[in-house]
Amino acid sequence: MESFTIVAVGQALGKSAPAPATPKKIPNRGGEANPSAAALKAQFGDAIHRVDVVWGETTVYIDPTRAKQIVQWLHDDPSQQYDYLSDITAVEYRDLEQPIEVVWHLRSLPYRRFLRLKALIQKGQPLQIQSVHSIYKSADWMERECYDMFGISFIGHPDLRRILMWEQYREGYPLRKDFPLRGRFSRSEQLRQALSQNPEAKYSMEELSIAEAFEELPKDMQQRLRAGEKTGE
Amino acid sequence: MATTTRTIEVELSTSGLDAAGRPQRVPIVTNDGGTAVALEAPPMLEPDLDGEHMLINIGPQHPATHGVLRLVLELDGETVVRCIPHVGYLHCGFEKIGEYRQYNQIIPWTDREDYLNSPGNNVAFALGAERLFGIDITERCTVLRVIACELSRMMSHFVWLGTTCIDIGAFTPFLWSFQQRESIYTMLEQWCGARLTTTLTRVGGMAADIPDGWTARLEQFIEHVPKVIDEIESMLTRNAIWIGRTIGLGVMSPEEAVNYGLSGPMVRASGVSYDVRKDFPYLDYETYDFDVPVGVNGDVYDRYLVRVEELRQSTRILRQALDRLPGGPVNIDDPRVILPPKHKAMSEMESMIHHFKNVMEGPRPPVGEAYVAVESPKGEKGYYMVSDGTSKPVRWRIRPPSFVNLSAIPRMVEGHLLSDVIAINASIDIVMGEIDR
Numbered sequence: 001m002e003s004f005t006i007v008a009v010g011q012a013l014g015k016s017a018p019a020p021a022t023p024k025k026i027p028n029r030g031g032e033a034n035p036s037a038a039a040l041k042a043q044f045g046d047a048i049h050r051v052d053v054v055w056g057e058t059t060v061y062i063d064p065t066r067a068k069q070i071v072q073w074l075h076d077d078p079s080q081q082y083d084y085l086s087d088i089t090a091v092e093y094r095d096l097e098q099p100i101e102v103v104w105h106l107r108s109l110p111y112r113r114f115l116r117l118k119a120l121i122q123k124g125q126p127l128q129i130q131s132v133h134s135i136y137k138s139a140d141w142m143e144r145e146c147y148d149m150f151g152i153s154f155i156g157h158p159d160l161r162r163i164l165m166w167e168q169y170r171e172g173y174p175l176r177k178d179f180p181l182r183g184r185f186s187r188s189e190q191l192r193q194a195l196s197q198n199p200e201a202k203y204s205m206e207e208l209s210i211a212e213a214f215e216e217l218p219k220d221m222q223q224r225l226r227a228g229e230k231t232g233e
Numbered sequence: 234m235a236t237t238t239r240t241i242e243v244e245l246s247t248s249g250l251d252a253a254g255r256p257q258r259v260p261i262v263t264n265d266g267g268t269a270v271a272l273e274a275p276p277m278l279e280p281d282l283d284g285e286h287m288l289i290n291i292g293p294q295h296p297a298t299h300g301v302l303r304l305v306l307e308l309d310g311e312t313v314v315r316c317i318p319h320v321g322y323l324h325c326g327f328e329k330i331g332e333y334r335q336y337n338q339i340i341p342w343t344d345r346e347d348y349l350n351s352p353g354n355n356v357a358f359a360l361g362a363e364r365l366f367g368i369d370i371t372e373r374c375t376v377l378r379v380i381a382c383e384l385s386r387m388m389s390h391f392v393w394l395g396t397t398c399i400d401i402g403a404f405t406p407f408l409w410s411f412q413q414r415e416s417i418y419t420m421l422e423q424w425c426g427a428r429l430t431t432t433l434t435r436v437g438g439m440a441a442d443i444p445d446g447w448t449a450r451l452e453q454f455i456e457h458v459p460k461v462i463d464e465i466e467s468m469l470t471r472n473a474i475w476i477g478r479t480i481g482l483g484v485m486s487p488e489e490a491v492n493y494g495l496s497g498p499m500v501r502a503s504g505v506s507y508d509v510r511k512d513f514p515y516l517d518y519e520t521y522d523f524d525v526p527v528g529v530n531g532d533v534y535d536r537y538l539v540r541v542e543e544l545r546q547s548t549r550i551l552r553q554a555l556d557r558l559p560g561g562p563v564n565i566d567d568p569r570v571i572l573p574p575k576h577k578a579m580s581e582m583e584s585m586i587h588h589f590k591n592v593m594e595g596p597r598p599p600v601g602e603a604y605v606a607v608e609s610p611k612g613e614k615g616y617y618m619v620s621d622g623t624s625k626p627v628r629w630r631i632r633p634p635s636f637v638n639l640s641a642i643p644r645m646v647e648g649h650l651l652s653d654v655i656a657i658n659a660s661i662d663i664v665m666g667e668i669d670r
Contacts, residue, residue, distance in 0.1 A: 006487075055602070114513065
């Protein structure tokens with residue numbers, strides 16, 4: 001069996017680079033910014049709104065309409081090589097006037113860099129942003145979770161559906177600040193909805209179509225599914 | 234009485250059929266002239282199943298899915314054509330609950346997400362919160378946290394080793410590894426009073442210092458455990474069944490592994506030496522002398538080798554941590570975040586006020602945000618916290634390594650046999666509590 005060549009992290013830094021060390025006595029604001037922030041500013045100009053260094057971590061506020069382009073450049077450019085997507089998430093503030101933030105945490109393994117990108121979606125604007133699924137495969141489930149929890153549509157994601165909540169979940173998006181901790185519906189309504197689920201409908205329509213299993217279902221279930229009833233998870 | 238020797242012939246194949254399943258003896262047929270005519274053998278007995286795919290469902294209550302994972306598989310014969318994973322059966326909204334809790338109150342929730350690695354999660358959360366508060370912890374606390382992290386790494390890897398052996402069909406290593414896990418649990422119980430849900434850390438320190446005589450017990454454990462690892466390895470590493478069930482399965486190339494966001498032993502088995510402890514260090518890990526095991530084949534067998542070697546490296550780190558364990562206080566001296574000792578709270582006005590403020594309102598970090606990642610046994614575990622200056626986080630996000638690792642399972646199982654799905658799934662080392670949160 002052919003084996004792979006070992007990829008060492010930090011290889012682009014060269015042998016003379018200082019070994020990474022535990023950060024200590026970090027200031028709240030300010031400090032040395034990630035050099036990629038300046039490179040982004042030079043490359044994209046207006047699309048980079050602001051650069052913040054908070055607790056030693058660099059945050060770059062970017063234009064939401066050019067998010068994919070910027071991430072693609074960070075991934076492809078040989079002087080950046082952000083090849084590892086740590087996380088995609090969103091933040092909504094308690095002050096409901098504040099915009100919702102979509103946050104990407106990127107790592108450049110060859111350069112041992114860490115960068116946070118933020119795109120602000122103003123309240124009242126449609127909650128949508130470009131997907132980075134075509135750049136990072138790891139974005140698949142993270143974007144699905146972000147959609148599930150915040151209702152942010154990632155345009156260009158091939159399979160954007162709920163992941164942690166079930167397909168027929170109708171209470172909204174749980175991590176939004178206007179969503180109460182106990183859920184939108186009363187306990188009795190939640191119980192009623194759970195009991196009204198069809199326990200036989202184990203597969204989604206997509207799954208039923210792949211193996212022609214739809215034809216093997218009982219007649220009455222076929223009729224109900226054709227009439228638009230959703231199957232369970 | 235004389236004995237006679239008899240030879241018994243054992244037929245291994247089904248009598249009358251050849252290897253292709255055709256009858257060996259064909260009846261003799263004669264034509265009108267009375268001469269024998271050779272008949273052609275009948276066609277293959279097996280029906281032609283090309284193109285007929287089967288839909289099968291594994292889980293969520295299947296023991297080999299390590300929790301409540303559900304996999305819907307499309308099979309062609311016994312080969313997996315397509316795999317659709319379903320998660321979320323254990324979703325309890327930890328991130329939402331965290332927005333309604335003070336920082337110290339969130340620590341018990343971190344026990345319950347990756348429940349095989351509770352001390353490690355506590356440490357990770359405390360590190361994140363301390364970054365947000367701008368706190369530098371004491372030296373003794375740093376070393377104690379390293380001990381907690383490495384013990385929980387060993388705990389998690391022993392459980393992984395045991396359950397994977399059960400999945401693949403070996404029972405004995407399971408008992409051996411669970412014995413070791415049990416002795417770690419006993420040590421943790423002596424330290425903080427709980428076995429599974431430890432809640433070991435506080436913002437700015439630990440819940441408790443280690444008790445007297447605890448280091449002797451840990452030393453005994455460090456002496457003993459390499460022998461157990463050797464024993465387990467002697468059962469598995471060169472075992473023909475183990476090799477046959479693991480080699481060449483679920484191969485991920487280094488580029489793919491990085492692109493799929495794999496971390497921990499998964500990415501290291503694929504030949505990428507990404508270890509948060511080495512590359513983005515925390516808790517002074519850069520001052521410890523340990524190696525990062527890296528595989529070169531990216532299959533299930535390499536993941537096993539990497540994890541076993543990590544067990545050995547963890548004992549090395551524990552040994553160094555024990556040797557350097559300094560004296561001094563465990564908690565920082567800062568009444569904003571640390572509760573005063575009970576006798577002071579009852580006798581001094583200042584301390585009583587601090588105690589009241591800390592318990593009723595909770596410590597308040599300045600406005601800001603922090604993403605702190607640690608190397609959990611499963612991979613890069615990140616806590617992202619955003620503060621708006623109040624005592625409760627605006628957003629507490631867990632970056633679950635198992636969740637991201639599991640998202641690559643369709644890529645890994647497609648083209649393999651159904652029985653290999655179990656081995657590949659076991660090699661990811663998933664904990665559903667962490668995936669669903």
